[in-house]
Amino acid sequence: MNRISAVIDRFGRAVLDNIEEMGKILILFLSVLMWMVRPPLKLRLIFKQMEFVGVKSIFVVVLTGTFTGMVMALQGYYGFRMFNAESLVGSTVALGMTRELGPVLTALMVTARAGSAMAAELGTMRVTEQIDALSVMAANPVKHLIVPRIIAGVVMLPALTIVSDFMGILGGYFVGVPILHINEGAFIKNITKMVDLGDIYNGLIKAAFFGLILSLVGCYKGFNTTGGAEGVGKATTEAVVLASVSILISDYFLTAIMF
Amino acid sequence: MIKLVDVHKSFKRQKVLNGINLEIEDGKTTVIIGGSGGGKSVLLKHMIGLLRPDSGQVLVDGVDIASLNDRDLNEIRKKFGMLFQEAALFDSMNVMENIAFPLREHTRKKNDEIRQIVEQRLKAVGLSGVEEKMPSELSGGMRKRVGLARAIALHPRIVLFDEPTTGLDPVMTEAINELIMETQRNFDLTCVVISHDVQSIFKVGHRIAMLYEGKIIEYGTSEAIHNSSNPVLRQFLSGSLEGPISVM
Numbered sequence: 001m002n003r004i005s006a007v008i009d010r011f012g013r014a015v016l017d018n019i020e021e022m023g024k025i026l027i028l029f030l031s032v033l034m035w036m037v038r039p040p041l042k043l044r045l046i047f048k049q050m051e052f053v054g055v056k057s058i059f060v061v062v063l064t065g066t067f068t069g070m071v072m073a074l075q076g077y078y079g080f081r082m083f084n085a086e087s088l089v090g091s092t093v094a095l096g097m098t099r100e101l102g103p104v105l106t107a108l109m110v111t112a113r114a115g116s117a118m119a120a121e122l123g124t125m126r127v128t129e130q131i132d133a134l135s136v137m138a139a140n141p142v143k144h145l146i147v148p149r150i151i152a153g154v155v156m157l158p159a160l161t162i163v164s165d166f167m168g169i170l171g172g173y174f175v176g177v178p179i180l181h182i183n184e185g186a187f188i189k190n191i192t193k194m195v196d197l198g199d200i201y202n203g204l205i206k207a208a209f210f211g212l213i214l215s216l217v218g219c220y221k222g223f224n225t226t227g228g229a230e231g232v233g234k235a236t237t238e239a240v241v242l243a244s245v246s247i248l249i250s251d252y253f254l255t256a257i258m259f
Numbered sequence: 260m261i262k263l264v265d266v267h268k269s270f271k272r273q274k275v276l277n278g279i280n281l282e283i284e285d286g287k288t289t290v291i292i293g294g295s296g297g298g299k300s301v302l303l304k305h306m307i308g309l310l311r312p313d314s315g316q317v318l319v320d321g322v323d324i325a326s327l328n329d330r331d332l333n334e335i336r337k338k339f340g341m342l343f344q345e346a347a348l349f350d351s352m353n354v355m356e357n358i359a360f361p362l363r364e365h366t367r368k369k370n371d372e373i374r375q376i377v378e379q380r381l382k383a384v385g386l387s388g389v390e391e392k393m394p395s396e397l398s399g400g401m402r403k404r405v406g407l408a409r410a411i412a413l414h415p416r417i418v419l420f421d422e423p424t425t426g427l428d429p430v431m432t433e434a435i436n437e438l439i440m441e442t443q444r445n446f447d448l449t450c451v452v453i454s455h456d457v458q459s460i461f462k463v464g465h466r467i468a469m470l471y472e473g474k475i476i477e478y479g480t481s482e483a484i485h486n487s488s489n490p491v492l493r494q495f496l497s498g499s500l501e502g503p504i505s506v507m
Contacts, residue, residue: 125349129347130348130349132343133347137361137409138333138361139360
C-alpha cells in the first residue's frame, strides 16, 4: 500500500512540477512581450543574436536541407516507380519540405546549435552573477538578454526555413533529374502545379512558432540555472530535450489546424 | 542610509535570516562578518533588492525597497554600486565596454566623454592600458579592480562589496583593502563589505557587525568589536575550533 502511495505521490509531484514549469515559461513569455514594446529596443543586441541564430546556422541548415531533399527523392522514386509515377517525386519533395521537413528539421538543428548555446550562455551568466550584475546596474535582464534572443529566434527561423526548403528541392532535383533520369519538365511542372503559396506560408508560420519555442525554452532554462558548472550542463541538456519535444508535439497540432 | 528592520528570509525550509536589525551609517564602511554559508551574501542582496525578505523592511533613504515595483526599485539601484565576489564582469564585453555599460545605460554622454570617465575610473583603481582586454585575459585581482571601476562608474553613494578579498594572495588582499579605503574616502561613499578575512575586517571597517544564526549578535566600532567578550565573536576572530560556533 505504501509503495502504491509513493508511486502516486511521485507521479503527482512530477505533474505539479511540470505544470509549475509551464506556468513559469508563460510568465517569462508575458514579461518578454511587455519588455519588447518598451523603448528603447536594443537593436545592436538584436542584430548580434540574429547573426548568431541565423547567419551562423546557414551552413548546417543548407547541409541538412540538401540531403533531406536528396534522400526524399531517392525514397520517393523507389515507391513511385512501382506505379510509373516518377514525375511526382519533385512535388512530393517540395510539399514535404515546405510543409513539414523544412521547418521541423531547421528548428531541430537550430535548437541543437543555438538553443543549447542560449541555455549555456545565460546559465553561465547566472552562476557567475553576471545576471545579478545587470539587475544591480538597474538594467533589466529580460530586456537585455532574453528579448533579443526571442526576436532573433522568431525572425530567423522562417528565413532559415526558406533556405532549407530551397536547398531540399534543389537536392531532390539533382537526385531526381540527372541521377534517376526523371523527366525534367514533368518534375518541375508537378512542383508548380501541386505546391501553392499557402503551403510555403504555413510552413513559415510554423517555423516562426518553433523559433519562439526554442529561444524561449533555451532562455528559460539558462536564466533559471542553479548549481555551478553541473547546473549549466543540466540546463543545456534540458533545454534541448524540452525544446525538441515541444517542437515535434506542437508541429502535429499546428499541422492539424493549418492544413 | 540603509536600515534593515526585523528581516526574515528562508529558502525552502532553511531559515537564513532570522530577524535582522541593522543600520548602516552614511559615509562609513560597515563590515559584516560571519561564518561561510551563514547568510552574509543573502543579507547584502536584500540591501539592493536582488532578494526580497519574507517579512520585515529594507529601508534605503526611508523607502522600503521590499515593496517597490521593478521601475521604482531601479531608480533606487542607481544610488548603488556593487562589487561581486568574482567581479561578475560581462564575458562578452572588453574592460572598456564593461565599465561603460552603466554610463551608456543611464546617461546620454557621448563616446568621448564615456571613454574619458572609463579611463578616470581605471586610474582610480590603479589600472591603465587594459581597456581593450577581455575579462578572461585578466588576473583575479585585476578583475576585482575592473569590477570596482564599474561599480563606481556612475558615482554612486553606496557601494556593496561581496567578499572582495576572497581568493587573493596576501599582497593583492592588502592592495584591494587599500583601494576600498581610498575609494571610500575619495568618492565619499557609504560602503558595506562582506568578509571573513579577519585582517581586512579591522583594516577597512569603521563599523563591524557579526552575523550568527541569522541574527546580528554584535555591532559596533572596530575597537569595540576587537575588545568584545562575546564568545561567538571571540571564537570567530581567533579562528579557534573550541567555542559556540560548531563546524561539524
